[in-house]
Each structure stands twice: as structure tokens, then as C-alpha cells.
Amino acid sequence: MVGSVPVGGDAPISVQSMTNTSTADVSKTVSQIKQLESAGCELIRLAVPDMDAAKALREIRESISIPLVGDIHFDWRLAVSAMEHGAQAVRINPGNLGGQKNLSRVVAAAKQHHVPIRVGVNSGSIEKKLLHDYGYPTPENPKALIESALNNVRALEKLGFYELKVSIKSADVLTTINGYRNLSALIDYPLHIGVTEAGGLIAGTVKSSVALGILLHEGIGDTFRISLTRDPVEEIRVGYELLRSLKIRERGPELISCPTCGRTKIDLFSLAEEVERFIQTMDSPLKVAVMGCVVNGPGEAREADIGIAGGHGVGIIFKKGALFKKVAEAELLPVFMEELKKMEAERRQSLDHC
Amino acid sequence: MVGSVPVGGDAPISVQSMTNTSTADVSKTVSQIKQLESAGCELIRLAVPDMDAAKALREIRESISIPLVGDIHFDWRLAVSAMEHGAQAVRINPGNLGGQKNLSRVVAAAKQHHVPIRVGVNSGSIEKKLLHDYGYPTPENPKALIESALNNVRALEKLGFYELKVSIKSADVLTTINGYRNLSALIDYPLHIGVTEAGGLIAGTVKSSVALGILLHEGIGDTFRISLTRDPVEEIRVGYELLRSLKIRERGPELISCPTCGRTKIDLFSLAEEVERFIQTMDSPLKVAVMGCVVNGPGEAREADIGIAGGHGVGIIFKKGALFKKVAEAELLPVFMEELKKMEAERRQSLDHC
Numbered sequence: 001m002v003g004s005v006p007v008g009g010d011a012p013i014s015v016q017s018m019t020n021t022s023t024a025d026v027s028k029t030v031s032q033i034k035q036l037e038s039a040g041c042e043l044i045r046l047a048v049p050d051m052d053a054a055k056a057l058r059e060i061r062e063s064i065s066i067p068l069v070g071d072i073h074f075d076w077r078l079a080v081s082a083m084e085h086g087a088q089a090v091r092i093n094p095g096n097l098g099g100q101k102n103l104s105r106v107v108a109a110a111k112q113h114h115v116p117i118r119v120g121v122n123s124g125s126i127e128k129k130l131l132h133d134y135g136y137p138t139p140e141n142p143k144a145l146i147e148s149a150l151n152n153v154r155a156l157e158k159l160g161f162y163e164l165k166v167s168i169k170s171a172d173v174l175t176t177i178n179g180y181r182n183l184s185a186l187i188d189y190p191l192h193i194g195v196t197e198a199g200g201l202i203a204g205t206v207k208s209s210v211a212l213g214i215l216l217h218e219g220i221g222d223t224f225r226i227s228l229t230r231d232p233v234e235e236i237r238v239g240y241e242l243l244r245s246l247k248i249r250e251r252g253p254e255l256i257s258c259p260t261c262g263r264t265k266i267d268l269f270s271l272a273e274e275v276e277r278f279i280q281t282m283d284s285p286l287k288v289a290v291m292g293c294v295v296n297g298p299g300e301a302r303e304a305d306i307g308i309a310g311g312h313g314v315g316i317i318f319k320k321g322a323l324f325k326k327v328a329e330a331e332l333l334p335v336f337m338e339e340l341k342k343m344e345a346e347r348r349q350s351l352d353h354c
Numbered sequence: 355m356v357g358s359v360p361v362g363g364d365a366p367i368s369v370q371s372m373t374n375t376s377t378a379d380v381s382k383t384v385s386q387i388k389q390l391e392s393a394g395c396e397l398i399r400l401a402v403p404d405m406d407a408a409k410a411l412r413e414i415r416e417s418i419s420i421p422l423v424g425d426i427h428f429d430w431r432l433a434v435s436a437m438e439h440g441a442q443a444v445r446i447n448p449g450n451l452g453g454q455k456n457l458s459r460v461v462a463a464a465k466q467h468h469v470p471i472r473v474g475v476n477s478g479s480i481e482k483k484l485l486h487d488y489g490y491p492t493p494e495n496p497k498a499l500i501e502s503a504l505n506n507v508r509a510l511e512k513l514g515f516y517e518l519k520v521s522i523k524s525a526d527v528l529t530t531i532n533g534y535r536n537l538s539a540l541i542d543y544p545l546h547i548g549v550t551e552a553g554g555l556i557a558g559t560v561k562s563s564v565a566l567g568i569l570l571h572e573g574i575g576d577t578f579r580i581s582l583t584r585d586p587v588e589e590i591r592v593g594y595e596l597l598r599s600l601k602i603r604e605r606g607p608e609l610i611s612c613p614t615c616g617r618t619k620i621d622l623f624s625l626a627e628e629v630e631r632f633i634q635t636m637d638s639p640l641k642v643a644v645m646g647c648v649v650n651g652p653g654e655a656r657e658a659d660i661g662i663a664g665g666h667g668v669g670i671i672f673k674k675g676a677l678f679k680k681v682a683e684a685e686l687l688p689v690f691m692e693e694l695k696k697m698e699a700e701r702r703q704s705l706d707h708c
Contacts, residue, residue, distance in 0.1 A: 020613065049616060049617045073650075124656060125650070125653060171655070197645070200626055203595045210564070210571075210599045246564065255557060257554060259558075262378075269584065
């Protein structure tokens with residue numbers, strides 16, 4: 001459990017992110033976390049680079065609804081202080097805390113505050129001895145990553161601490177896949193999965209989707225962060241698209257839209273974008289289609305609960321592949337949105353009756 | 355072979371796209387294809403909805419460098435005309451051409467013009483009888499898709515035609531994965547893979563990356579299109595990111611950039627975007643890093659050939675994890691870009707000497 005969020009076993013795969021505000025700036029940090037919460041973020045990690053940041057955690061925690069994870073490097077005192085100030089989990093790289101004594105201080109605090117620890121190993125910060133023995137982690141030989149994680153886990157177990165989560169991150173997709181496949185065969189602790197320094201919106205989304213898609217499809221991974229050089233809200237959005245694509249979890253409507261072709265007679269890109277923006281405000285897990293072709297559209301998108309297709313001045317609204325309404329093209333979007341609102345309201349009402 | 359591009363066997367996995375201009379509008383279509391060519395598109399498909407489009411193919415082909423595939427539905431005459439006007443492949447759904455006699459006319463033209471055929475089956479346009487027998491394709495039961503493809507392949511083989519490529523597209527990621535896994539065990543023809551109506555930039559990128567990532571990682575698929583409701587140039591970009599993530603093919607530099615955190619002291623998003631824009635003009639397959647943290651950055655990104663990290667007014671440029679140059683933060687970007695240009699020029703020169 002990280003606060004109220006279960007991680008591992010049969011618990012839902014949880015979607016997390018990390019703030020990029022200065023943690024000591026409470027109001028900015030809280031405001032970013034609130035945006036992340038409405039996007040569906042379930043665990044939030046915050047960098048704790050100094051004592052001001054550690055102390056700010058208390059006030060931040062009081063203003064947010066999701067559990068808060070302190071991210072600490074190098075200084076055991078920051079980890080202890082983060083827990084004293086309300087961190088519901090800490091992420092440490094036990095190898096960089098300056099030895100066994102410091103680690104035992106962190107563990108004592110974790111026991112006292114009932115706080116789990118993520119052992120967070122990164123390719124870029126593996127102990128020199130392991131790099132020397134096994135070489136820098138590669139897809140063919142991710143051993144240094146795995147041994148670093150195992151050593152750290154054993155060090156914590158020796159201190160009688162078992163409330164663990166483990167990650168071994170790399171910027172390389174194949175190293176990530178092979179590393180976690182090996183690790184998951186060796187330990188039973190929940191795994192936090194992710195590709196680190198994945199890049200910008202597109203490259204980062206591709207790398208994370210490939211690596212995490214393959215792992216989650218194989219049943220590996222209990223919680224994850226999509227790491228993007230972007231507004232963290234995008235990380236959450238990509239995270240849910242990933243879970244949805246594999247039918248692991250659903251959140252809100254899904255947009256099915258055709259890529260347009262030489263047969264398309266309307267400005268489908270704008271239409272699809274407007275619909276996409278609108279459905280992001282909805283909760284119902286509807287399949288919504290936006291198709292460029294009145295003839296093929298409804299058939300091609302018969303999986304959709306509701307959809308539109310337009311062209312040659314006429315627009316149609318269809319439900320489950322069958323014609324529902326024919327409207328002038330100019331009326332298409334407003335009529336469609338009215339219908340979506342009605343479906344959302346009906347769903348809410350039916351939930352109210354439960 | 356599609357024109358000069360080999361597909362299948364040991365040939366490189368080729369990246370393709372589809373125009374969304376009106377094919378009959380030659381100048382618009384050519385201009386879009388030229389943009390796609392510079393992005394790395396290797397095969398281009400064009401909708402041929404009428405005779406004007408079919409006839410335009412000749413002039414379009416003369417103005418472009420990559421092979422041109424005509425996409426035809428319903429009307430066998432359009433397929434024949436497309437081939438007469440230079441289409442180097444045609445994509446048809448043999449089941450919707452109106453019977454065996456029409457199919458044999460298309461095959462006769464394909465033989466005459468030495469043009470391969472893609473059997474392109476979509477979930478949304480499967481023959482009614484197959485839907486009745488097997489049900490609408492689902493992840494658990496993609497049989498209708500597969501039987502439709504097999505029937506069509508057999509019909510073409512019966513006509514003595516074997517220059518085939520096969521696709522079975524669905525808007526559902528798991529149906530796509532399971533469908534192609536089954537199909538690839540049953541036939542030896544090259545497979546064109548893709549998720550259809552995948553959605554907008556983010557959802558479409560996630561769905562395509564997960565489905566195609568899993569398939570390509572298993573060695574399934576010979577050519578693909580990423581289908582996005584967006585400028586098709588983005589489809590190519592996502593396609594190469596996908597191939598790169600699995601180390602199947604490389605094109606141009608790779609950006610490694612950290613997601614920023616509460617420790618970041620510079621505007622990393624803008625910096626990363628400027629660097630990303632710049633490296634898109636480069637050919638060298640360099641790993642380029644943009645990191646927010648002078649202390650951890652170079653170590654975390656030691657896989658990078660060259661990188662920058664900034665913060666607190668000082669910027670550093672590092673190569674393979676080691677400090678290369680320290681500069682004032684304001685100078686960071688121009689000095690870095692100079693260095694990138696130098697590396698690109700050196701690479702070009704070394705290629706010239708070969």
C-alpha cells in the first residue's frame with residue numbers, strides 16, 4: 001500500500017507521474033498535482049533535493065488527494081525528513097546513500113512511519129563495482145541493473161524490511177524489456193516499470209508504449225510512470241491510452257478516427273480534435289468514432305457506440321454502425337455533442353440508481 | 355518488389371504512408387509526397403476513388419522518387435486503370451470487387467504490368483457470410499479476419515497469382531496482435547501490419563506502438579503504416595521512432611531527454627524542443643542528450659554521444675558521459691549546435707572518403 005493505493009498482486013496497474021515544480025513552492029506544486037489528479041494520476045512523486053522541499057511535503061499532502069512519494073538521492077537525512085513530513089513512500093537508490101549505516105537510518109524511519117520504499121535503480125547510476133564486473137547494461141546483458149537491484153533489495157531485507165517496490169530503469173527499450181523480464185523471474189516484489197529519459201512527446205510516447213506495452217502484455221509490471229520531457233499531464237494521458245490499448249483499464253471515452261485519404265471531403269482533423277477535446281471531459285467509457293467517409297465510415301467504425309461521418313455537405317450520426325440521424329454538415333458537431341452529453345447524463349443517472 | 359523497394363524476407367522493414375490530398379489534384383498530391391519522402395517514407399499509397407484519380411497517377415509517379423500504391427475499393431476498372439497509369443502496386447479487398455470475374459480482370463492487368471497486389475482486409479468490411487459464420491473479429495476470436503484474408507489469397511492463387519502482400523487491420527490492438535500472430539503461422543507472404551482508425555496523435559501513436567511493437571519484436575511484419583488522424587508526415591516520424599526503439603532500423607539522431615523534476619533549474623522543455631527541431635535536419639545516427647541537471651545529467655546520459663546539461667547559470671556540454679566544455683548558460687544552445695554541426699560534417703566527410 002502506498003497510502004490508500006494498493007500496488008502489486010491483483011491491484012489495478014496504477015498510473016503515476018512526477019511533479020516538475022520546485023517542491024518547496026507549495027502552491028505551484030499543489031496546483032500541478034491537482035491537474036494531475038483530474039487527469040487520473042494515482043500516485044505522485046516529488047523530488048526532495050533539500051530540507052525546504054522535505055518540509056514542504058506536509059502542507060502539500062494536506063492539499064491533495066493522492067499519495068505522495070518522496071524522491072531522494074544521496075542524503076539519508078532528506079529521506080528521513082520526507083517521511084517525518086508525511087511522504088507516504090520514498091524512492092531511493094540505496095547504493096548512493098553513503099553506506100549501510102545511513103541505509104539503516106532510512107529503514108528505521110520507514111518502519112516507524114509505515115512507509116514503503118521503492119528501490120529505484122537507473123542505468124546511469126549503477127555502483128562502479130557492478131559496472132566493472134558486468135559492464136554497462138545492454139539488451140543482451142542487463143545484468144548490472146539486475147544485480148544492483150538485487151543487492152539493494154537484499155540489503156533492505158537484511159534490515160528486516162520487506163515493504164518494497166523495485167524499478168530498474170534504462171533509456172533503452174530493449175534493455176528495459178529484457179531487464180524486467182529477468183528481474184520478474186527472480187523476485188516477487190511489485191515492480192514499478194518505465195523507460196527513463198524517454199525523450200519528447202512523440203519519441204517518448206513510442207519508446208514507453210513499446211517497452212511497457214510488451215511488458216504489461218506479458219503480465220510484468222504493477223505501476224508505471226511514462227516519462228516525457230513535457231507537461232506531466234501528458235504522461236498520465238499516455239498512461240491511460242496504454243492501459244486501454246491492452247484492455248487492462250479504461251478511463252473515459254475512446255476516440256476512433258480514420259486517418260483521412262483522398263476520399264475525404266471534410267476537414268476531419270479539426271473535427272476529430274474538437275471531438276477529442278470534448279470527450280476528455282466525459283467519464284463514460286464510450287467508443288466514439290469520427291470518420292471521413294459517409295459510405296464506409298459507419299461500417300468501418302461499427303465497434304463505436306456513437307460516431308459521425310461527413311462529406312459532400314451531409315453529415316450522419318450513427319450508433320453501433322447503424323444510421324441514427326442525418327444532418328446538414330454545418331449542424332454535425334453541435335448535434336453530435338448534444339447526443340454525447342445525453343449519453344453521458346443517462347450513464348450518470350443509471351449509476352445514481354445503483 | 356514494389357517498384358524498387360523489396361518487401362518481405364530479409365528486406366528492411368519499410369515505412370509507408372498514405373496521402374490525404376485529392377489524388378486528382380496532382381500538384382497538391384506531389385507536394386505532400388515530397389514532404390513524406392524527405393521524412394523517410396519509402397512507399398506511398400493513394401486513394402483511387404474515380405477515373406480522374408487513376409489517370410493522375412502517371413503524372414504523379416513521374417514527379418516522385420518512391421513507389422506508388424493505388425488503393426482501390428469496389429470497382430475493378432479503377433484497379434486496372436491505376437495499373438495502366440503507373441501504379442507500382444495495388445491494394446484491394448478482393449471480396450468487394452463484385453465477384454470472381456472482376457477479380458480475374460484485375461489479376462490479368464497485374465500480371466501484364468508486373469504489379470504486386472496487397473490483399474487488404476479490414477474488420478469493418480469483412481464479407482457478411484464470414485461475419486455470420488465466425489462473428490465479428492475480437493481478440494479472442496479474430497477468425498473472420500483471417501478467413502477473409504485466406505479466402506482472398508486462395509482466390510488469387512487459383513488465378514495463378516502469387517505476388518502478394520497481406521494485411522488484416524482492426525482498430526483494436528489485441529485483435530491486431532492475435533490476428534497477425536495467427537496469420538503469420540498460416541502463410542508465408544509478406545505482411546503489411548497496422549492498426550486502422552487508430553485515432554489522433556497521442557492515442558494513435560500509443561495504439562500503433564503497442565500493437566506493432568509487440569508484433570515486430572516477435573519478428574512479425576514486413577512493412578507498416580502508422581495510421582494517425584494527422585499530417586501523414588507524423589506517421590513516418592512515429593514509424594522510425596518505433597523501428598529505432600526496437601533497434602530494427604535507425605534514421606537520424608536520437609534525443610534522450612529527462613522529464614525534469616523539482617531539481618531542474620532551467621527551461622528544459624524549450625531547450626529540448628529546440629534541440630529536437632535541429633536534429634531532425636541531421637542524418638547522423640547520434641545519441642543526443644538534453645538533461646536538466648549538471649550533477650546527474652552526464653552520468654545518467656552516458657549512453658549519449660553528446661549532450662548538454664544546465665542549471666544555476668552554468669551549462670556543460672559532455673561527450674560519452676565526460677565533460678567536454680563548460681559555458682555560460684546563455685551560450686549553451688549556440689555552442690552546442692555548432693558542435694552538432696561539426697559532428698555531422700565530420701561524418702559526411704568520412705562517408706565521402708569511403
